[in-house]
Every structure is written in structure tokens, then in C-alpha cells.
Amino acid sequence: MAWTCPCGASNGDNRQSCRACGRPLFQHQAGQQFPYSYPPQPTFGAAARVAAGWTLGIVGVIVVILFAIGSFSGFFSALSTSGNAGYKVEVCVTFNGSTICRDGAGATRESAERVGIDLACTDFGRGMTSFVQCEQNAPRQVHWKSPSGGTGTTANSKYSVGQEFSVGYWSYRLNGAIWMPAIGSAGAPELPDAAFLVLDITVRNDDRSASTLPPFKLLDANGREYEESSKAIFLDNAFGILTSLNPDVSKRGFAVFDVPANRQYVLSVSGGIESGKSALVTFAGPENGSQNVTPPAVQ
Numbered sequence: 001m002a003w004t005c006p007c008g009a010s011n012g013d014n015r016q017s018c019r020a021c022g023r024p025l026f027q028h029q030a031g032q033q034f035p036y037s038y039p040p041q042p043t044f045g046a047a048a049r050v051a052a053g054w055t056l057g058i059v060g061v062i063v064v065i066l067f068a069i070g071s072f073s074g075f076f077s078a079l080s081t082s083g084n085a086g087y088k089v090e091v092c093v094t095f096n097g098s099t100i101c102r103d104g105a106g107a108t109r110e111s112a113e114r115v116g117i118d119l120a121c122t123d124f125g126r127g128m129t130s131f132v133q134c135e136q137n138a139p140r141q142v143h144w145k146s147p148s149g150g151t152g153t154t155a156n157s158k159y160s161v162g163q164e165f166s167v168g169y170w171s172y173r174l175n176g177a178i179w180m181p182a183i184g185s186a187g188a189p190e191l192p193d194a195a196f197l198v199l200d201i202t203v204r205n206d207d208r209s210a211s212t213l214p215p216f217k218l219l220d221a222n223g224r225e226y227e228e229s230s231k232a233i234f235l236d237n238a239f240g241i242l243t244s245l246n247p248d249v250s251k252r253g254f255a256v257f258d259v260p261a262n263r264q265y266v267l268s269v270s271g272g273i274e275s276g277k278s279a280l281v282t283f284a285g286p287e288n289g290s291q292n293v294t295p296p297a298v299q
Helices: 044-078 109-125 129-139 228-234
Strands: 002-004 026-030 087-095 098-106 140-146 157-159 165-167 171-179 197-203 217-220 225-227 250-259 265-270 278-282
Touching: 044 265, 087 109, 087 129, 109 129, 129 265, 157 165, 157 171, 165 278, 171 265, 171 278, 197 265, 225 250, 228 250, 250 265
Parallel strands: 157 278
Antiparallel strands: 002 026, 087 098, 087 140, 165 171, 171 197, 197 250, 217 225, 217 265, 265 278
């Protein structure tokens, strides 16, 4: 008997692998011609091919999901920076024959523009695939609202009591203001920690879809900022934190603040986080006579 390797190396007897190449040796009769070929490689059966197809399909779905998560995480990351907006822009996106313009604001030019693009593409409302196509490929026009792309915030516009105005996606009118020692029912009054300043305000949603009313704020002469009181729930017809209005719908109600009574304040209103706009409304304070108003009846 002889042991032979296809590589032709001589290996002698009683070996299982070739000393030259390491491949397994074949045993055959001396003088017998050796078939210099290895057995064919195994192939996938039908079940293995199905399993491989499922694996590739699952991998493809995971890739698409991760891509979508990356797109939306970039969107919300950009939105999270709009509170520090030094750059303000209007972006008009054209997609499938329609054009939508949206305002963007952010700490950088890139984040401001990204907010505008993503808000416009979201408004087309045709699913994730369309959103990604719009975000990546749709033609757009960019109009910066501050010089050279904006290196700072623009001054807030100022209005007065009884003056109706629009800012961003909302319209406002401050009808009047009143200091109140307590709110709620006569039998169970709710007392303030300092003093209740109640503002009578009319609002209107000027956007294209239902929107939540932005919160009201007060500013004093030193630039200190005051938020609405959580005790507003005890006053009928007070605006709540989840007040939502449909497009072109108006509502009159109260904004309640629990603040020191010996200071002069101005009302700060927002045009919506997407707009990056705000305005100030001046009104008479406690030192020069508050404007007492009758609370509006619940409609």
C-alpha cells in the first residue's frame, strides 16, 4: 500500500497528512493511478437556503430601522438645541409637486436649517420612506432671518393691552390684568404663596394643524422669568398646560401667575418652538393701577 498526496510530495508510509502541504493522504495500491482530486464540497440544501434568505431579510430590516432611528434622532437632537437659538431661518421644501415652508432655529446654522427641513418634510405626512426621501433629496430654499445667517437673537417685538398681533404660528391679545388675593370657590379659596396676577388673554392658532398652546411667562425689570402657577386649575376658564386648539380656532381664558406684588412685569408670549419667535406685551402694574377686568364667561 502507498500513501499519496495530490501535491505530489513523497510521504512514505503510515502518515495521515502530507508533510509538505498538510492535506490528508489517500491510500492506494502500489502502481495504481491516483485520482488527483478531492471529493466535491458540500452544498446548501433547500432548508439551509431558506434559513439564509430569512437571515438576510432580517438584517435588511434592522439596517432600515437603524437608519430611520438615526434620521429621527438627528431631528429631535436638532429640536433640543432650538431653545438656545442664535440662528433663525425659513426653509421651503418642494416634494412631490408641493412646497411647504417652515421656520427653524438652533444654536448653529446647521441645526437651525435641519429643524426647518425636518419640520417641512414631516408636514408632508406620507410615512417614513417619504420622510427620508424628502429629507435627503428634496430641493429647498433657505432664507436666513438674521444678518449673514444670524449671529445673535433679534429683539422681541413689544405690544400693549388690547392690541392683537401675530407671532410665529399664534395670534394673541392681552385684554387686561387683575391682582387677586385668592382664587377658587368662596367656600374653599386657594391662597397664593405671594400674590395672584391673573391675565385675561385671547389666543388663536394660525398653524396648519392642531397645536398645543405655548406656555406664558412674565419678566420683571431685572430680567427674571416667572412661569404660570400650577394653582391655575382652581380658576374656571384658566389655560392649562395641555390646552390645544385646531387651526384658526380662538379661545379666551386666564393665565395665572403667583408672583411678588411689588414689581413691574411684562408678558412674554411664544410663536411656537418651531418658529423661534416671541413677543412682549406691556401692561399696567400694581404701582400705577392695575387694569381690573371681569373674568370672561366660559363659552
